[in-house]
Amino acid sequence: MCSATGKTSGGPSPWPRASVPPSPPSARTSPPRSREVSAPKTTTVDVNGFPCRVWTKGQGPKLGFLAGLGGLPRWLPFLDRLAETHTVIAPSLPGYPGATGHTELDTHLDWVLAVRQLVDKAGLAGADLVGASVGGAFAAEMAAIFPGHVRRLALIAPFGLFDDREPAADPWAQRKEVLPGLMCADGEKWNALVAPPDGANSVEWPIEMTRASEAAARAFWPLGNTGLHKRLGLIASPTLILWGDRDALLPPSYAQQFATRINGGINGGSRVELVADAGHLAYLDQPETVARAVLGHFR
Numbered sequence: 001m002c003s004a005t006g007k008t009s010g011g012p013s014p015w016p017r018a019s020v021p022p023s024p025p026s027a028r029t030s031p032p033r034s035r036e037v038s039a040p041k042t043t044t045v046d047v048n049g050f051p052c053r054v055w056t057k058g059q060g061p062k063l064g065f066l067a068g069l070g071g072l073p074r075w076l077p078f079l080d081r082l083a084e085t086h087t088v089i090a091p092s093l094p095g096y097p098g099a100t101g102h103t104e105l106d107t108h109l110d111w112v113l114a115v116r117q118l119v120d121k122a123g124l125a126g127a128d129l130v131g132a133s134v135g136g137a138f139a140a141e142m143a144a145i146f147p148g149h150v151r152r153l154a155l156i157a158p159f160g161l162f163d164d165r166e167p168a169a170d171p172w173a174q175r176k177e178v179l180p181g182l183m184c185a186d187g188e189k190w191n192a193l194v195a196p197p198d199g200a201n202s203v204e205w206p207i208e209m210t211r212a213s214e215a216a217a218r219a220f221w222p223l224g225n226t227g228l229h230k231r232l233g234l235i236a237s238p239t240l241i242l243w244g245d246r247d248a249l250l251p252p253s254y255a256q257q258f259a260t261r262i263n264g265g266i267n268g269g270s271r272v273e274l275v276a277d278a279g280h281l282a283y284l285d286q287p288e289t290v291a292r293a294v295l296g297h298f299r
Contacts, residue, residue, distance in 0.1 A: 040075050040083075040090070045121035047094060047114050050101025054122045055090045058083030063298065064124040065089070066115070068133025068156070068281050069171060069183065070190070071096030071212050074197045078287035082130075085295060091122040093135065095215025097208055102215035108226050111219045112141050116149070125149050128298045132156035132283060134216045137228060140258075144234040153237040154294045155258065157250050157280050159220050160228030166251040168224055172217050185246040185279040193284060224250075232258060233265025240297040241270055242290060244278030 040057035055075060063086040065079060072090055082088045094114055095102025105111050115138045119125060129150045131139025136158025143150040162168060169182060180187025196205040220226065239262055243255040255272045262268040273293055278285035 038075075038080075040079075040088075045091070045118065047099075047117045047121065048101050048104055050094065050104070051099065052094060052101070052118055053092045053098030055079075055092075055098075056087065058085070058087045060086045061298075062087050062089060062124060062127035064091070064119065064122065064127050064129045066091070066093065066129070066131040066135030066139050067096065068135055068283075069213075069216055070193050070209070070281070071098070073097045073193060073195075073200075073209075076193075076283070076287065078283040078291050081287060081291035082294065086128075086298070089122050089124055089127075091118045091124075093118070093138070093215065095218070096212045102211070102218055105218060108219065112138070112145065115142065116146060119149060126151055128152045128154075130154040130156070130294055131158060133280060134159050134220055136160075137220070137224075137226060140228060140232065140235065143237045143239070144228075144231040147234070147236050150237045152298055153235065153239040154242065154297055155239065156242045156282055156290065157244060157247055157255075158241075158258065159224040159250070160226050161254055161257055162223045162225035163251070163254065163257065166253055168250045168254075169248065170222060171249060172213065172221055181279075182248050183279060183281050183284075185244065185277055185285045189284040190281070193281075229257070229261055232261035233268060235262050235265060235270075236267040238297070239268070239270035240293065241272045242282060242293055243272070243274055244280060244282035244285060245274045245276055246278060247280045247282075249280040 040055040043054045044051045045054055063082055071092060079088050092099035105114055119142060129139050136155040137160035140155060140158055143153045174182060180190040183190040194209055241255050241258050243252045245252055252274060259270045259272050262270040275282040275286050275289055283290045
């Protein structure tokens, strides 16, 4: 078993931090590559009678992505990098940009079954799956409860656990101006994610982003603890756990908790890499580094 690695870089954070023990080298950042991001193909699937958008781009083996907080208002450089060698399929979770139906999901089981429908109808059954933040928790649930549905798994700072000794921050209790620094090491990356995309209605867009936050809160508020620790030992898929070393939302030490429970399970095998100079949504801060780690795991 590999342990979480590296030390937190950058200035002091006002949020709860984790003490991360040293171990093998972390995923290293590299200079950003200049790339043009082109539009993916858009389709729609039905989940519980509500439409959910599915974006697809690339050629090669299928690779699914369940996005983190904020969803996917736009296609990302991280996904473009994955699409160089894979068919990337990114379905929108209910209530997130491009999807509705979250108000019908009252329990955690409702959410898990809805995501199962979404994964199946997007054509991802049996494919490699990447999940980040709230999407990471659902990706872990898919691998644990429906093991035949996930070939290999990559988790990027997933929700689902809570440790009283190192409490996570509450993203739903923050002022708007605090959120960028809570989500990313470079707050401008968060601002760029949630900015209105081309063609968006300037009046409707803030409502859509509020709906995305509400959807995540319905599934994970107040502490993000869904009892996932009880099910992690059921994960048999080879699992990579990536965590930004400057995550101000979920302490990086949670990475080792995920690994310990997966590795102590029925057939678990996982490893941890910290991503240098990255916050909670590491795929925004360091898209090239995170994509390279994911592609290496799925090689």
